[in-house]
Amino acid sequence: MQFLQVSLFAALWGSASAFTTINIGSTRLQHSTRSILVPVLASTADDDGSPSDVSPPEDDAPSDNGSGPQGDEPSDVNTEISMQEAGKEFETVEAPTDNSLQKLLEIGARTGRGEFASSEEKSSASALIAALEDSQSSMSGIMWQDKVYGRWELVYCSTELFRSSPFFMAGRAVCSTDDQAQQYNWFCEMHRKALAISTIGAVRQIVSPSRLISEFEVKAGAVPFIGKFSPFRYSGGLPVAIEGAIVSSADIDISDEGDAWELFMDTVEIKGSNLPGLRQLLDSGLKLQSRQLGSFLESNLPNYKNPKPVFEMTYLDDRIRINRDQDNNVFVYAKVSSNMDPTDYSGVMPDLGVTRLLEGFNDSITKIYL
Helix, strand or coil: CHHHHHHHHHHHHHHHHCCCCCCCCCCCCCCCCCCEECCCCCECCCCCCCECCCCCCCCCCCCCCCCCCCCCCCCCCCCEECCCCCCCCCCCCCCHHHHHHHHHHHHHHHCCCCCCCCHHHHHHHHHHHHHHHHCCCCCCCHHHCHHHCEEEEEEEECCCHHHHCHHHHHHHHHCCCHHHHHHHHHHHHHHHHHCCCEEEEEEEEEECCCEEEEEEEEEEECCCCHHHCCCCCCCCCCCCEEEEEEEEEEEEEECCCCCEEEEEEEEEEEECCCCCCHHHHHHCCCCEEHHHHHHHHHHHCCCCCCCCCEEEEEEECCCEEEEECCCCCEEEEEEEECCCCCCCCCCCCCCCCHHHHHHHHHHHHHCCCC
16 A cells, blocks of 8 residues: 555656756856875984985885984885875865865766766765765754755755655655665656656755755757658757756754754645646646645545655755755755745746747847847
8 A cells, every 4th residue: 555655656746747847057067186295204314303305215224233214204105195086085184074075076067966976986975975974073953054044956966866856755755664665766766767868957955944945957858859750861859848847845844853854745836847838827826735635645544644754964064965865865965045035937938949949040040130
């Protein structure tokens, strides 16, 4: 019976995914990989014992009577410490947290926020995240700090990006056994593969004192493979795309320790769709009332309980927030602003992007202006 509920969540999400997709506006983070050179000053046999500017030759070995270069430094000291491999001892005394953040953001940028990360890159990111988490002595009461509030965008994730949504967290919370959890995880993997033709844009969380809003923007080709339906020898599609944002909302209940959210899923809606006709219907207030549906199931199925997933916070500063879900999946967010208002998608025209296509064609090719 519990797996039935998981399937129900999957069916509802599949219905929403069929007509949504997004505009990619996320900023790419680029960082260069550097190495820190640590100079080692070697002692010489001078009377004053002060370090020399030049290291002693390798064949300067002490004699049998103990004469030779003095000092405590070992002769095989490595004079270069590389930062190329994340998760190792590369931190400087001045700013270890900044170095960890830089390396973590580099991994997120080159792996599509973790989507295309190799096993080695995931291990490196995990070590860096653990170092950041260990740098904060206590997370007690962290959820009440004002710096939690605002707009946060996902920059790295150890699982599918859409699992940042409270909707998918609630779907996972329905599972009461390990087998059901494994089935749900498999479904999420297959769901992402089924949406491989789509491009994920911004994955955003907007946090206020009592509310969490998740915005998942996506974009997909509207008319693919036109060569099959026309005499044109072109293997791609038309340069128009379906766009939209899946917006999930949940109420926040802070744990007694103040280091985790208990999320009570509320609604799911599609905003900013550029599909003609459908846009008007969606803007009229059409929403999936997840909480009402859960309450109905709770009152009719004796073993069902409305899910309230726990989203634990393990690191927080003015720029970065790290959370873990019940499966210990990691989500790293970068703060964009302190604005707690949902994104306004009213400016998206319901024309499949044709207006922008024609404007671009005129500006670049025909150059006809009235």
